[in-house]
Amino acid sequence: MGEWQFETTVTAQRKDERGHWIALQETHFYAEGGGQPADAGTIADETVQDVQQVDDVVWHLLERPLEVGTAATAQVDEASRHDHSIQHTAQHVLTAVLEDRYGIETLSFGIGPEESSLEIGTNAFDWSSVESLERDVQHLIFENRPITVHTLLDGEIDRARLRKPTDRTGMIRIVEIEGLDYNACGGTHVVSTGQLGTVHVTSVKKVRGNVRLTYVAGARALRAVQSSRDALRQVHQTLSTTNETVAARVVEERNARIEREKEVKALEARVAKAKVAAFLQEDNYVITHIGKTEGETLTTMIIERIAATGRIAVGANHTAQKLILMHDGTHDIAIGKFLKRTLDDLGIGRGGGSHKQAQARFESVLDLEKATAEVVKRLQEGVVSC
Ligand SMILES: [Zn+2]
Incomplete structure (x- = not known):
């Protein structure tokens, strides 16, 4: 029994749309506040989903109600509290380093489940500033400065040293980081800066004319570094790069890909031209092109070119299991309605379209072939009365 596990009694309960809230005779749960999330844990084996303080009462949110008078064992999740204390400290x-050494004010902050954030009053904070900030913070961590909590009467506070003025009266909780910070704060803290391990900035974004930094500390920082290393290691393995060469190599790969895409497009256009030239040797009213291995864009390109010569073009793309019909608008066939009716008659595929072009998709190549044959047959027989 102690701070983390304690015996207590339910003194009040109420219900709202989020669940059942209970108050306890004694609690060691931290209620959400000051940018720090509520503690996790259990009360009588029920999971505590949230903790909020309203006036002087601390309310614990549970899924199921506990009757007033119930004696219960409560357990605060020590690991998550310790993590919150690290992120909060x-x-x-x-905030202290940014203000004292960079002259930048902290406007707001919050601890998230993955990362914590700080909005700071500047519009000029880049990654080189981040590196310098991280070095300054790491130096304070290496110095392992003690962090003490003083509970003082408002008259006993050294107001000139306060980082932010407070209008609280009565007993005030002051958190002091030796030689760095003197602050009225109700949150939870570690006992020395060494316990932060390391503080790692994960992103820098401009918001509302200010800058929003996200960061991780302690075990979260270790996990972030491990996850980055893992991602980078896979990239290095694939591209045979090192930390020094990877950035240039990725740019190179991207440029090469753009070049290849241009080449593929040019080749597709040449293939399309050649195929269409061959088709035009035939004097058919309906021309069918079957693309068994080519991409959808090439089939479409060929069909468009055939249609432009005044024929009715039928294109079947096996890779996409897609049928494309097209004419140049001079034919009297509403090709969308024609396709839809043919598919309805066959009971396969889904599609339709406009007067001069239409498309359909099929669940199998077999269905696509069946539909292609029927479409071509009906077009050639002229059994289209749209
Ligand atoms: Zn604090």
């Missing part, structure tokens, strides 16, 4: 250090 890191915020104190970041």
